[in-house]
Amino acid sequence: xxxxxxxxxxxxxxxxALAAPAARAQEPFRIGLILPMTGPNSATGRHIDAAxxxxxxxxxxxxxxxxxxxxxxxxxxxxxxxKRLAQELVVNDKANAIAGFGLTxxxxxxxxxxxxxxxxxxxxxxxxxxxxxxSPFIVRTSxxxxxxxxxxAEWIAKQGSRTVVTLVSDYAPxxxxxxxxxxxxxxxxxxxxxxxxxxxxxxxxxxxxxxxRDLKPDALFIFVPxxxxxxxxxxxxxxxxxxxxxxxYATGDVTDDDSLNExxxxxxxxxxxxxxxxAHKSPxxxxxxxxxxxxxxxRPSFMAVGGYDGMxxxxxALKKTNGASxxxxxxxxxxxxxxxxxxxxxxxxxxxRDIVQNVYxxxxxxxxxxxxxxxxxxxxxxxxxxxKEAKK
Ligand code: VNL
Numbered sequence: 369x370x371x372x373x374x375x376x377x378x379x380x381x382x383x384x385a386l387a388a389p390a391a392r393a394q395e396p397f398r399i400g401l402i403l404p405m406t407g408p409n410s411a412t413g414r415h416i417d418a419a420x421x422x423x424x425x426x427x428x429x430x431x432x433x434x435x436x437x438x439x440x441x442x443x444x445x446x447x448x449x450x451k452r453l454a455q456e457l458v459v460n461d462k463a464n465a466i467a468g469f470g471l472t473x474x475x476x477x478x479x480x481x482x483x484x485x486x487x488x489x490x491x492x493x494x495x496x497x498x499x500x501x502x503s504p505f506i507v508r509t510s511x512x513x514x515x516x517x518x519x520x521a522e523w524i525a526k527q528g529s530r531t532v533v534t535l536v537s538d539y540a541p542x543x544x545x546x547x548x549x550x551x552x553x554x555x556x557x558x559x560x561x562x563x564x565x566x567x568x569x570x571x572x573x574x575x576x577x578x579x580x581r582d583l584k585p586d587a588l589f590i591f592v593p594x595x596x597x598x599x600x601x602x603x604x605x606x607x608x609x610x611x612x613x614x615x616x617y618a619t620g621d622v623t624d625d626d627s628l629n630e631x632x633x634x635x636x637x638x639x640x641x642x643x644x645x646x647a648h649k650s651p652x653x654x655x656x657x658x659x660x661x662x663x664x665x666x667r668p669s670f671m672a673v674g675g676y677d678g679m680x681x682x683x684x685a686l687k688k689t690n691g692a693s694x695x696x697x698x699x700x701x702x703x704x705x706x707x708x709x710x711x712x713x714x715x716x717x718x719x720x721r722d723i724v725q726n727v728y729x730x731x732x733x734x735x736x737x738x739x740x741x742x743x744x745x746x747x748x749x750x751x752x753x754x755x756k757e758a759k760k
Contacts, residue, residue, distance in 0.1 A: 379487070
């Protein structure tokens with residue numbers, strides 16, 4: 369005969385057997401967001417963090433029954449710290465995904481951690497072409513440097529410039545950009561007279577700008593990462609390159625929406641190429657910019673849009689797996705996904721896990737609100753990373 373105690377115990381056991389899977393289903397889905405929140409690249413961190421917060425306030429913090437928990441870590445832009453934080457997020461915080469990566473060396477440092485932990489690694493910022501090849505768990509929502517450098521070099525060649533000097537930051541994305549520019553521009557019949565490289569840390573661009581001026585090219589092509597554009601354009605103005613008959617072309621990293629207003633009227637009319645401008649004309653972008661400004665109190669840059677789309681990718685993948693956090697299943701769910709981002713139509717190339725997006729040629733103009741904007745006037749649609757396309 370069952371005693372009262374036995375009955376109670378049996379019920380307890382039954383109850384806890386029922387409770388166990390339910391409790392597991394309610395485990396939060398943890399995203400370790402590793403960003404440079406302080407140091408020279410803090411603008412990148414600030415924009416991505418604000419965009420992630422905006423996405424969550426618009427879309428809620430529960431997906432397919434899983435509560436989404438974002439754990440933000442500041443890597444200050446130091447690769448050894450990025451790697452340690454990624455390891456700690458996996459081991460101590462039981463992160464189900466890691467995301468962020470403000471600079472290429474930081475993404476490269478974290479890639480082996482994602483491979484070992486078998487969890488998705490979302491690259492929201494860094495732009496060297498080879499990054500997505502460093503782990504089968506990497507998916508990118510930012511951009512690649514050759515993605516906008518190649519169509520831009522073709523466009524510049526068409527404008528009639530015959531000789532160009534390139535000036536880039538001396539690290540992987542800069543080298544990617546300079547190489548893509550030279551190959552494309554020379555194939556179109558132009559000539560790159562010199563390939564200048566400025567140091568990444570605490571750069572003084574003046575000697576490089578002077579060297580470019582002395583070489584008397586038709587045009588100068590510039591890439592420096594997010595956060596260094598204002599200093600570059602100030603020093604370029606001091607060297608009076610335009611007065612010497614040298615046109616300045618830059619990637620949109622140089623004239624990003626965060627620092628453009630600091631550059632003053634000297635940059636009016638300058639032409640750049642990039643995948644995002646806060647002035648992009650679409651209902652999706654107008655709603656995004658309005659909501660972003662209301663919540664963050666500053667206007668979104670291309671870094672913000674990379675973070676916003678990265679969150680959407682995680683949310684949509686979790687819906688597809690019904691809340692299951694298996695890393696390989698989540699990455700599979702992300703492959704081929706497409707939607708209309710604030711930047712325009714985008715998709716994740718199922719072969720490379722890299723982003724496919726429009727590239728826009730833009731001109732700096734003063735907007736109706738008195739602020740400076742990169743105004744898009746030509747679109748090169750659905751561009752895949754040309755480096756990985758060439759390897760097919
Ligand atoms: C990178 C490329 C970083 C483009 C950037 O800003 C950028 C990178 C911090 O791959 O390191 O605008």
